[in-house]
Amino acid sequence: DAGVTQSPTHLIKTRGQQVTLRCSPISGHKSVSWYQQVLGQGPQFIFQYYEKEERGRGNFPDRFSARQFPNYSSELNVNALLLGDSALYLCASSLTGGGYGYTFGSGTRLTVV
Amino acid sequence: GESVGLHLPTLSVQEGDNSIINCAYSNSASDYFIWYKQESGKGPQFIIDIRSNMDKRQGQRVTVLLNKTVKHLSLQIAATQPGDSAVYFCAASTDKLIFGTGTRLQVFP
Numbered sequence: 001d002a003g004v005t006q007s008p009t010h011l012i013k014t015r016g017q018q019v020t021l022r023c024s025p026i027s028g029h030k031s032v033s034w035y036q037q038v039l040g041q042g043p044q045f046i047f048q049y050y051e052k053e054e055r056g057r058g059n060f061p062d063r064f065s066a067r068q069f070p071n072y073s074s075e076l077n078v079n080a081l082l083l084g085d086s087a088l089y090l091c092a093s094s095l096t097g098g099g100y101g102y103t104f105g106s107g108t109r110l111t112v113v
Numbered sequence: 114g115e116s117v118g119l120h121l122p123t124l125s126v127q128e129g130d131n132s133i134i135n136c137a138y139s140n141s142a143s144d145y146f147i148w149y150k151q152e153s154g155k156g157p158q159f160i161i162d163i164r165s166n167m168d169k170r171q172g173q174r175v176t177v178l179l180n181k182t183v184k185h186l187s188l189q190i191a192a193t194q195p196g197d198s199a200v201y202f203c204a205a206s207t208d209k210l211i212f213g214t215g216t217r218l219q220v221f222p
Contacts, residue, residue, distance in 0.1 A: 004156075033209065033210075035210075040214075040215075041214055041215070042117075042202050042204075042212030042213050042214050042215055043157065043202075043210070043212050044212070045209045045210065045211070048208070048209060055208070056208055056209055058209070090156050090157070092156075092210075097208075098208060099145060099206035099207055099208055099209060099210065100145065100206065102159075102210065103159070104149075104156030104157045104158070105156050106154070106155050106156045107155075107156050
């Protein structure tokens with residue numbers, strides 16, 4: 001069975017640009033969450049979606065947005081990129097969200113120059 | 114809000130020894146805790162979990178202990194192997210996961 005898949009695996013962007021990251025959950029999972037992991041730190045919660053609705057949002061600026069599609073895949077968008085947005089962006093899927101049963105993808109490594 | 118912290122950034126152990134990684138949390142309302150292993154270039158991988166109504170849970174070569182009185186978690190790895198080398202995170206789960214900063218486990222021969 002395929003796990004959580006994220007694309008692209010690596011990405012280099014320039015300050016001020018916009019980026020879209022993609023995530024496909026495990027088949028049957030209806031919840032997707034996004035986390036940002038800065039080098040040397042633990043992942044920080046950005047968003048959670050369940051059945052295409054936003055269930056939670058972390059302490060991130062409005063430059064960060066996300067959505068979930070009818071097939072439960074998800075996109076994370078970041079506008080007006082800053083150097084500090086350089087990080088590993090992780091997607092996790094679960095059956096229903098709510099803090100249980102998460103499986104993480106391998107992430108997208110974003111470098112802002 | 115909840116915060117989670119790990120006691121040591123790096124732990125070095127000899128192959129075959131037991132490893133103990135510690136973690137503290139702040140919110141008494143957290144009722145579910147998870148340990149993750151993260152290897153270089155990969156996402157966090159589930160190791161073992163424990164609910165707040167338990168003190169101890171065992172898996173294959175791993176044991177998690179929960180002390181709710183002092184809000185402390187530990188992960189014990191028996192007979193540590195080179196393949197155990199990674200960064201280990203504890204996470205407290207509410208409606209989302211709150212991660213600690215991680216402990217890097219280094220296993221030397």
